[in-house]
Amino acid sequence: MDNFTFFNPTRIEFGTGKEQLIGQVLTEYGVKKILFCYGSDRIKRDGLFAIVTNSLNEHGVQFVECSGIVSNPVISKVREAITMAREHQVNAVLSVGGGSVLDSAKAIAAGALYQGDVWDLFSGKGSINAALPVFAILTLAATGSEMNNGAVVTNEETREKFSIGSVHTFPKVSIVNPVLMQTVPRDYLVYSAADIIAHSIEGYFTASVQPKFHSRMAEAIINTVIETTETLLKNPMDYDARAEFAWASTQALNGLIYAGTAGFSYPNHMIEHSLSALFDVPHGAGLSVIIPAWMKWYHDRNPEQFERFAHYVFGVDTPAQSIAALERWFDKIGTPTRLSQLGITEADLPATIENVLGNAKWFGIAEIYQRDVVTTILQNAL
Numbered sequence: 001m002d003n004f005t006f007f008n009p010t011r012i013e014f015g016t017g018k019e020q021l022i023g024q025v026l027t028e029y030g031v032k033k034i035l036f037c038y039g040s041d042r043i044k045r046d047g048l049f050a051i052v053t054n055s056l057n058e059h060g061v062q063f064v065e066c067s068g069i070v071s072n073p074v075i076s077k078v079r080e081a082i083t084m085a086r087e088h089q090v091n092a093v094l095s096v097g098g099g100s101v102l103d104s105a106k107a108i109a110a111g112a113l114y115q116g117d118v119w120d121l122f123s124g125k126g127s128i129n130a131a132l133p134v135f136a137i138l139t140l141a142a143t144g145s146e147m148n149n150g151a152v153v154t155n156e157e158t159r160e161k162f163s164i165g166s167v168h169t170f171p172k173v174s175i176v177n178p179v180l181m182q183t184v185p186r187d188y189l190v191y192s193a194a195d196i197i198a199h200s201i202e203g204y205f206t207a208s209v210q211p212k213f214h215s216r217m218a219e220a221i222i223n224t225v226i227e228t229t230e231t232l233l234k235n236p237m238d239y240d241a242r243a244e245f246a247w248a249s250t251q252a253l254n255g256l257i258y259a260g261t262a263g264f265s266y267p268n269h270m271i272e273h274s275l276s277a278l279f280d281v282p283h284g285a286g287l288s289v290i291i292p293a294w295m296k297w298y299h300d301r302n303p304e305q306f307e308r309f310a311h312y313v314f315g316v317d318t319p320a321q322s323i324a325a326l327e328r329w330f331d332k333i334g335t336p337t338r339l340s341q342l343g344i345t346e347a348d349l350p351a352t353i354e355n356v357l358g359n360a361k362w363f364g365i366a367e368i369y370q371r372d373v374v375t376t377i378l379q380n381a382l
């Protein structure tokens with residue numbers, strides 16, 4: 001096992017009814033006025049907005065609404081929200097929604113205390129030295145954003161989907177109530193399953209130091225996601241399945257399964273972020289297309305780990321059988337496995353390849369993922 005520092009300062013409040021604590025939690029942290037970020041008015045229709053605002057009012061926490069944050073969030077909206085945060089002098093940012101709202105909240109929190117344009121923090125021109133405290137009520141489990149410091153945002157002008165991450169951008173407190181996730185549409189449930197599996201396998205297959213314990217944790221997450229997704233497709237109201245799915249999701253990207261590993265990379269995310277940036281496809285849908293295509297190109301580079309995966313995840317013998325089994329499972333649950341299902345054709349490949357090559361240097365793997373490799377993987381996905 002490699003040496004490591006594991007630091008995760010996010011407090012998780014997990015379980016039914018926990019969203020009612022939001023006013024009390026903010027008061028504990030001395031927050032008096034928040035920017036209340038959310039996406040569509042779904043939260044007004046399903047009653048969550050009323051629960052949150054009642055709790056805020058009860059505890060004398062003022063709020064300024066910032067609605068309309070879209071899936072695959074965009075930097076123009078983050079800029080607009082930073083202006084609001086400054087004008088209203090809020091002293092914290094609250095996210096109510098999935099990863100897109102929460103990632104935006106983190107970018108807003110960092111951008112509000114940065115002198116230049118917030119995109120500088122994504123492009124490497126500036127660095128995050130401070131951020132407003134971020135709080136979250138999670139309504140969709142997939143990204144792990146509720147317990148990590150990452151935020152991914154698209155610059156619509158340059159078509160770049162880049163990320164930030166800093167010790168200042170961990171949420172202070174994230175409220176995770178599986179009941180709030182019972183309304184997640186079927187398509188986003190299966191995209192989320194693909195995303196959680198992606199977070200578990202990126203290190204699992206690419207790390208040069210990957211202890212068995214860490215492989216077992218990743219397999220536990222993947223097996224849990226496979227089992228609970230199937231249960232939830234049959235019964236979206238199954239609380240225990242929803243709870244296990246949500247907690248597995250948090251564990252996949254809160255740093256735990258990576259602490260003690262080394263030399264890993266995120267090639268599937270690197271490629272997928274280009275699909276989201278160029279074609280606005282849901283993150284998990286892009287991943288379920290890229291993962292089998294990447295595995296077909298990659299598996300010879302780490303055959304022992306692919307044999308493990310074959311055995312412990314799908315109960316089959318060979319890497320090729322396990323790749324086929326994963327692809328079949330994605331097909332079965334209804335998340336795409338072909339670029340054509342995302343409306344992406346061969347004619348789109350040149351622009352996609354350029355975009356991926358632009359990402360490769362940020363992901364630190366430009367040497368491996370050169371034009372010919374990226375082309376092969378994308379062609380595998382056609």
Ligand code: NZQ
Nearest residue numbers: 039040042071072098099100139140142145150183184283
């Ligand atoms: O606008 P609302 O109503 O919130 O609609 C959302 C959105 O349309 C809806 N939704 C959320 N909770 C719901 C619900 N609908 C009904 N009932 C509920 N309870 O679902 C749609 C998708 O939400 P979104 O937040 O976009 O999904 P997700 O959580 O998968 O976030 C995706 C974004 O996170 C980034 C992705 O790239 C993508 O931009 N990622 C962030 C990471 C991180 N911060 O660590 C890592 C990931 O790998 C990923 O890159």
Ligand code: ZN
Nearest residue numbers: 143195198199
């Ligand atoms: Zn992801």
